[in-house]
Amino acid sequence: MKKIPVILLGAGGVGRALLQQIIDGRPNVADRNNLEFQLVAVADSRRWLYTANGIDDATIAAIIDRKKRREPLGEERPDVAGMVDQAIADGHANGILVDVTAQSDMEPxxxxxxxxxxxxALANKKPFAGAWETAEPFFGNAAVRHESTVGGGQPVIATLRYLLDTNDAPTRIQGQLSGTLGYLCQRMDDGVDFSKAVAEAKAKGFTEPDPREDLGGMDVMRKVLILARMSGWQLEASDIEVESLFSKSLSHLSVPEFMAASRSLDPSMRDRVQAAHEEGMVLRYVADVSADGGKVGLQAIPNTSSLANLKFISFTTTHYHDEPLMLVGKGAGVGMTAAGVIGDMIGLARELF
Ligand SMILES: NC(=O)c1ccc[n+]([C@@H]2O[C@H](COP(=O)([O-])OP(=O)(O)OC[C@H]3O[C@@H](n4cnc5c(N)ncnc54)[C@H](OP(=O)(O)O)[C@@H]3O)[C@@H](O)[C@H]2O)c1
Known part of the structure; x- marks a missing residue:
């Protein structure tokens, strides 16, 4: 059985789900692929737990519990390069570094x-969505996998890779790429005010702790930029027009202040939803990109259109030119995101080890 050393960065929602799936998936991974993931390190923002010959499953389960209670991990940690160096010094000439943080400075x-x-293997979008100069090494690199950066575990990246491999590159990519914004749009269709829908989504844990992270549209922009760059369109973030769902004047407020002030956005949003409904349309937060650039924001679309589905992505290509290839599904949550990362780890282990 091949043992694959793994260093895991991040033990938040996705990281903990991944740890659990490493334990639960051991028999399946062994049966299907003759592989075993040997978790040598788990790190959070400040500390890590390192065991050169692999952390045992009882300890992994204890890590999950500890991080769920927001308690720190073992010891003060080196920087990430130092973690890899340590593993190499202990005989792991190759392995998989898994980044399930949301950090923006991981490239080096x-x-x-x-x-x-x-x-x-990454669920972290940021290394792929910075300046092209720093992101380029991660595209078209067989040693880099990132299925969960778009679609939350739905095989969006795998589908795009298949299209590219079969010489059927997209000419246009569209989609609703945010479950959170999809939820808000749907609630506004039901007549719920914008601010109330945001408060509901926050209470259900659908938004980031600061909902402006979702409402600003940057997360959707990063996803569509990743797909564009994979497609060979060397766009920068500035080539994608992003509509924020809150005004700049609300950006300096604390979260509670913002939640209260967001009521000021209700009348204009109500008007837009109503205007769309009068035309037989619904408002959706849609991403649309092609070689020349893209747009991410609210659009009125026919309520009979496939675009009105909650989460979806479509690829228009040479073969799929009259009817785009569609992926529609749930694609949300830490479990599916972690499963996408495990799939990447298995793919890397199969191909490269
Ligand atoms: N949640 C989802 O459904 C979902 C879906 C698709 C993609 N993603 C992506 O997956 C990533 C993780 O999401 P999440 O919800 O798990 O986030 P999260 O709960 O905020 O967890 C982030 C984790 O990263 C750790 N961390 C921060 N900086 C680090 C560093 N320099 N080195 C090592 N660890 C570091 C944090 O440490 P502390 O514990 O010390 O704070 C925390 O454990 C994000 O990039 C997100 O965009 C998430």
């Missing part, structure tokens, strides 16, 4: 791992 560490023979 990822490059260090790649340069030293390790592979990387």
């Amino acid at each position: 560490a990822l490059n260090h791992a790649l340069a030293n023979g390790w592979s990387v």
